[in-house]
Amino acid sequence: MTTAKEFTLAELIVAVGAQAWASDGEVLATGIGPLPRLAAGLAKLSCAPGIMMTDGEAYLVEDPIPLGPRGDYKPKLSGWMPYSRVFDSVWSGRRHAMVTPVQVDRYGQGNISALGGEFQKPKVAMLGVRGFPGNSICHKNSMFLPSHSKRTFVEGEVDVVASVGYNAKNWPEGARPADVKLGVVITDLCVFDFNGPDHAAQVLSLHPGVTFEQVQDATGFPLLRAERMTTTAAPTEEQMAIIGRLDPHNLRATVLKGNPPGVRAA
Amino acid sequence: MNKEMDLKAVVAQLRDGMKIGFGGWGPRRKPMALVREILRSDLKDLTLVAYGGPEIGMLCAAGKVKKLIYGFVSLDAMPIEPYFRKAREAGAVEVSELDEGLLLLGLQAAGHNLPFAATRVGLGSDVMKYNPHFKTVKSPYGDGETLLAMPAIKLDVALIHASRADRLGNTQTDGPDPFFDGLFARAADKVFVSTEVLVDRIDTEYSDQAKQQLFERCLVTGVVSAPLGAHPTAAHDAYGWDMGHLKDYAVSAGEEGGWQRYFDQYVKGDEASYAASVGGEAKIRALPLPIF
Numbered sequence: 001m002t003t004a005k006e007f008t009l010a011e012l013i014v015a016v017g018a019q020a021w022a023s024d025g026e027v028l029a030t031g032i033g034p035l036p037r038l039a040a041g042l043a044k045l046s047c048a049p050g051i052m053m054t055d056g057e058a059y060l061v062e063d064p065i066p067l068g069p070r071g072d073y074k075p076k077l078s079g080w081m082p083y084s085r086v087f088d089s090v091w092s093g094r095r096h097a098m099v100t101p102v103q104v105d106r107y108g109q110g111n112i113s114a115l116g117g118e119f120q121k122p123k124v125a126m127l128g129v130r131g132f133p134g135n136s137i138c139h140k141n142s143m144f145l146p147s148h149s150k151r152t153f154v155e156g157e158v159d160v161v162a163s164v165g166y167n168a169k170n171w172p173e174g175a176r177p178a179d180v181k182l183g184v185v186i187t188d189l190c191v192f193d194f195n196g197p198d199h200a201a202q203v204l205s206l207h208p209g210v211t212f213e214q215v216q217d218a219t220g221f222p223l224l225r226a227e228r229m230t231t232t233a234a235p236t237e238e239q240m241a242i243i244g245r246l247d248p249h250n251l252r253a254t255v256l257k258g259n260p261p262g263v264r265a266a
Numbered sequence: 267m268n269k270e271m272d273l274k275a276v277v278a279q280l281r282d283g284m285k286i287g288f289g290g291w292g293p294r295r296k297p298m299a300l301v302r303e304i305l306r307s308d309l310k311d312l313t314l315v316a317y318g319g320p321e322i323g324m325l326c327a328a329g330k331v332k333k334l335i336y337g338f339v340s341l342d343a344m345p346i347e348p349y350f351r352k353a354r355e356a357g358a359v360e361v362s363e364l365d366e367g368l369l370l371l372g373l374q375a376a377g378h379n380l381p382f383a384a385t386r387v388g389l390g391s392d393v394m395k396y397n398p399h400f401k402t403v404k405s406p407y408g409d410g411e412t413l414l415a416m417p418a419i420k421l422d423v424a425l426i427h428a429s430r431a432d433r434l435g436n437t438q439t440d441g442p443d444p445f446f447d448g449l450f451a452r453a454a455d456k457v458f459v460s461t462e463v464l465v466d467r468i469d470t471e472y473s474d475q476a477k478q479q480l481f482e483r484c485l486v487t488g489v490v491s492a493p494l495g496a497h498p499t500a501a502h503d504a505y506g507w508d509m510g511h512l513k514d515y516a517v518s519a520g521e522e523g524g525w526q527r528y529f530d531q532y533v534k535g536d537e538a539s540y541a542a543s544v545g546g547e548a549k550i551r552a553l554p555l556p557i558f
Binding site for chain 2: 019057070083084094103119124134136137162163170261
């Protein structure tokens with residue numbers, strides 16, 4: 001496998017994002033937003049052939065569906081996945097989603113519901129909690145956050161706990177926070193997880209040209225260096241070819257501001 | 267047995283303060299003709315329950331809503347319904363914000379005549395904090411686990427839009443997903459269905475499509491012929507959603523007097539004038555179904 005000579009940060013994120021599903025076996029993979037969706041598609045066609053994907057509406061497909069307008073392309077359907085069955089998959093734990101909260105805190109909790117003010121009259125109403133509470137207590141969730149900053153990785157707790165985490169005070173006695181499965185958190189600066197001591201956040205890899213200090217300065221809570229912290233691997237030519245096939249209109253170029261290169265200038 | 271009614275007769279059965287559930291999902295298969303008839307009425311203080319789309323935003327904009335119980339309120343391509351957002355940020359309506367699955371479980375419990383459904387969903391999240399009436403139960407078995415007792419969500423009325431219905435109250439959808447229309451119907455005291463096509467007998471005319479039935483006819487109080495009655499939401503396979511129209515609607519949410527402008531321009535008259543005001547039947551029927 002040859003490493004690609006040139007790649008964008010978005011392509012780096014898709015390539016490392018695909019690894020999130022590598023050890024999952026046969027679960028429903030849901031990538032919400034263009035980069036997570038491309039990451040899931042790349043996973044299916046490389047490191048995680050067992051994962052199941054949908055057409056984004058109500059059917060299962062074995063070939064990931066390319067993004068955007070696709071002319072005469074007609075998806076081949078392998079099964080039915082109406083929302084009722086999505087909930088069954090969620091609640092039985094046979095799913096791994098990659099989602100984009102607006103805020104994430106040190107406990108791994110995420111917010112997509114509302115910002116500021118009172119809950120009955122928020123400063124900014126966002127999506128609502130949607131499926132986050134159930135997803136996060138029943139199955140594994142990874143995250144993609146396009147803009148790593150103290151606004152997204154907040155100092156205290158998220159304004160509204162939509163997806164659950166490891167803050168003991170939010171759990172009633174006898175409920176089981178040990179079941180919470182957080183996967184990787186991928187940002188425009190690094191990859192981290194919450195598998196440090198006592199679920200502390202630890203950086204697994206820094207994107208090329210990014211320093212640990214830079215990441216820490218952009219994060220509202222303390223980060224640890226994972227024992228084998230490394231540089232995020234560049235995509236291979238093979239991965240780049242698959243990404244190009246899954247995203248023929250280059251929608252991935254529109255996700256990160258200015259579509260920066262994968263290797264930052266020092 | 268003939269359950270056929272018209273839009274006005276359905277709305278005449280609704281009362282101030284009722285709890286009304288809507289079938290469909292976001293901008294998909296919403297009973298918009300019935301919603302517009304409610305907008306033309308003087309009904310008020312309603313509690314609405316939905317996987318919401320424009321029906322929620324419009325009824326909020328018109329000041330008809332006391333409380334919302336929702337899994338989300340979204341126009342899909344526009345992730346937050348504009349008038350819903352406005353109502354939330356003004357604190358204009360009381361809200362019970364639920365996990366999408368909790369809404370399912372609450373409706374299911376109501377349909378099964380149970381007081382609650384036991385689930386882990388919601389624990390550890392602020393759904394518990396902002397729904398302070400929610401209580402937990404302890405598993406009576408060896409595991410002793412603490413679970414949320416999701417209370418039943420009983421509805422006075424459910425409003426649902428179908429591809430086809432007959433005068434007996436049978437319904438079918440051509441859509442790829444029945445969503446949770448069956449749960450809304452079962453949770454409600456009365457169910458009114460608007461339909462693209464109304465026939466005398468579905469069994470004699472569409473016998474080979476029985477698997478597309480949404481729920482049994484015994485749940486249905488009334489059926490209304492309402493072709494194009496889901497516009498501007500999608501009604502598989504008759505027409506897709508009208509994003510152009512929904513964008514204009516979203517723009518109105520940012521204008522001074524925008525709702526009144528929208529209401530006067532589109533809703534004020536009747537369904538015939540509505541269809542004409544949004545470009546006419548041929549244009550609606552040509553709206554493509556969305557791709558993802």
